[in-house]
Amino acid sequence: MVAQMMLGPAPYIAVGALSPWVDLRVLPKDVQNPVIEAQLHRLVLKTHLPFDALVYAPKAKYFFGRDGRDVLWSMYHHHVNANDLWRQALNDAPGRVAPPIEPRD
Numbered sequence: 001m002v003a004q005m006m007l008g009p010a011p012y013i014a015v016g017a018l019s020p021w022v023d024l025r026v027l028p029k030d031v032q033n034p035v036i037e038a039q040l041h042r043l044v045l046k047t048h049l050p051f052d053a054l055v056y057a058p059k060a061k062y063f064f065g066r067d068g069r070d071v072l073w074s075m076y077h078h079h080v081n082a083n084d085l086w087r088q089a090l091n092d093a094p095g096r097v098a099p100p101i102e103p104r105d
Contacts (some may be wrong), residue, residue, distance in 0.1 A: 003044040017045040025093040
């Protein structure tokens with residue numbers, strides 16, 4: 001939403017192309033970083049990291065806009081709609097430290 005407000009509406013562009021999720025571990029850094037570095041527009045990056053885990057840049061603008069209830073429902077829908085490919089992508093992510101996500105009964 002923020003990327004489309006800043007860069008203009010683009011209904012047919014992949015959200016990840018407008019605003020990469022930098023701490024998503026499914027894509028290795030050697031794949032994700034060149035995508036970010038190649039962007040010519042103003043960068044809009046998503047993260048789920050807490051503010052104190054970010055490297056602060058005085059020229060950057062930081063926007064926090066996620067209600068905890070939205071986080072809960074988002075997580076619920078991710079897991080309810082999960083399929084084997086989704087679980088495999090997360091479970092095989094490089095550097096994964098959490099227990100594997102098992103299929104629901």
